[in-house]
Amino acid sequence: MQPSHPRGLGGLASIPGRHAPDRFFARHLVWPLLAFALAATTLAFFDGDRQWADRLYAWQGHAWTLRSSFVADALVHDGGHLLSLASWVIVLLIWIASQAHAHLVPWRRPLAYLLLATAAAALLVGWMKSWTDMDCPWDILGYGGTRPYHGLFAPRTGPRGACFPAAHASAGYCWMALYFFFLATRPRLRWLGLGVGLALGLLLGLTQQMRGAHFLSHDLWSLMLCWLTALALYMAMLRGKEVESERGAASQASHSIR
Template sequence: MQKNSISPVQWASWLLFGLLIVWLNRYSDWDTQLSQIFFDTQSNSFPIKQNRLVTLIFHEGMRWLTAALWLGLLIVALLPKSKGAVRLEIAHILVVSLLAALAVSLLKSGSAHSCPWDLAQYGGTADYHRLFEDTGNFGNAGPGKCFPSGHASTAFMWIVLLYSPLPWLANRRRWIGMLLLSAGLLASGVQIMKGAHFLSHVLATAWVCWGVALICRKVYNIKA
């Protein structure tokens, strides 16, 4: 099983993606313009937020699907016929996926950015502010803890799969990438429609998970 090296182009792409997210949040109005589409001015709320079926399928369902995938890979690693190298690689995937989700959770818990549904312009009370702005300059910064998106990590934490040298993953990398993108769009799109997150929030989750996958793969290749 050959190592899957990380090229300079991939590092550069990751950095450029991060800069795009900063520009999107700080210098454009795409976040608010997109969220405004799903906000009902008459009810002064995001209607999708109250839809229990959407929450059940795309919120709880995504969590259960992620848990099932994680446990499934763990079972494969523990099978008697699994070779040592395969077990180590699956262990890497499992650990890195958890690290990616943990990194997103830690950043989110320390974030001063509030969710759209907490903002005054969307029926809440908090003031809207952008990345790197001093929250002390605002009367009510709100509860915060909303950047990046935690729920989107249920999909993007699996970016680590794209860097696995396991033949049964490497040979299907394109399909895995398409599935990850589809899952990410679903998890992210629902959160945006519910008013739970802005576009930059969910993209930041993808960026963090991608970065964790790249860094951990680089370290793993050095030690292997």
């Protein structure tokens, strides 16, 4: 008689890429980097940042009318940040509870990963924003500002800017770490986790673009930084741990049948 597949964190289905590291890195590192490079190059070559900003600016009557609107400013900008922070606190409370409740013990490492990955991604983007010296659209000539436009990483003079990468969008994109959280715990839900992070990041990022706070490339870089941070911490904290857990659970199931 074959033992039934154990339930819980140890009873995982086959993890995509577990037995094929080359395929795993191709899917989660190589292809995303190639897609990012293609998108970033296309934006730079076709001046996509200004073309998209021109349309948003013209659509609002050649003014950033949504900059101070209740929906864009208070509801999405402030509310989105609070939602991301509140979600992080909830995960923290569950992790704290796992220290005292035995049935939550298998979730300690995945929860710790989720806490670190989301926080590290947001902090990384915020740190880069503090020294990259890029302007927001609303500071630039032609968009209601007074500063000349400089391309991404182009030499510049004048007052310091602090708008690249998009820190607010990272409050959403950092939750792409849910993909790897579920990859190690409930693989069937990994795409849902990725969708949550992407949807929240797109909502916050697009709203900021419509307010004149960021160019499209600012959000693209935030997305990639958040993904790479989540992937790096997954490799450091969770990759292979599900194998050990599955073996332990399978061993326990085998002993119980004997």
